[in-house]
Amino acid sequence: MQRFSTAPSVDLCISGCNALAIASIQHKLLVNQNIYFYDEDSKAYYQANKQALAGLKFCPFCKVKGFDIKSSNYSRDYEGHIVKCEQRGGKVVKTIKLDQVQKPHCPHIRQYKTFAYLLAHGREQEFKLTQYCITYDLETVEKIVNKSFGKSSKQISELVPLSVASTIKNKTGVNTIYQDIRNEDYFIKQWLQKVFEEIIIVQQDNLYRTLTGVIDKAMQYNVDVPVIGFNSS
Structure with missing residues (x-):
């Protein structure tokens, strides 16, 4: 890998055949209307027009602030900025806009x-605070698999679901759901179906109601149902 210094402060990394290609350039090559690459004395130089690249007109003093030349307010904003920027000597001054x-x-x-x-x-x-929620605890057992992936990766074990228990707190009280591998292999799916059925009830119980007990539809309440999981150690 060879590194060629470029101007201004731009490094151009060239490898193998690319270095030979650059070295063979003896004249200025027009890439587009404003970007040129050329070679002199075995050095690669870079020149670019920021306005053509970005489509913006940059301030000649601070060289940081850019203005869209297609904007209807371009002349007003550009001229107003360069007057103030010239007075500051091109220094960027940060201000707070309230x-x-x-x-x-x-x-x-x-x-x-x-x-x-x-x-x-x-x-x-x-x-009122959110009163009703759902909790769950998922138990797993480690299964040795010893699977190889390529030459350097190997999976020793994986976790197999063993059982899951949930507690649902709503207006009627506290209910529980329990499923384990003894029921069926897809007991997780059955547990999820029951949990989503309970979520609808919990969501309704958490809503605000009027004095007559009717759900207050004007209330801005969009809090999700809290589902809290426990990690057994």
């Missing part, structure tokens, strides 16, 4: 639609 309307920093309210809705309607005393 919103036109001041907003309080309260992510615990703004990111929680339910509490934000209750607060906006003066009903924050009705706020």
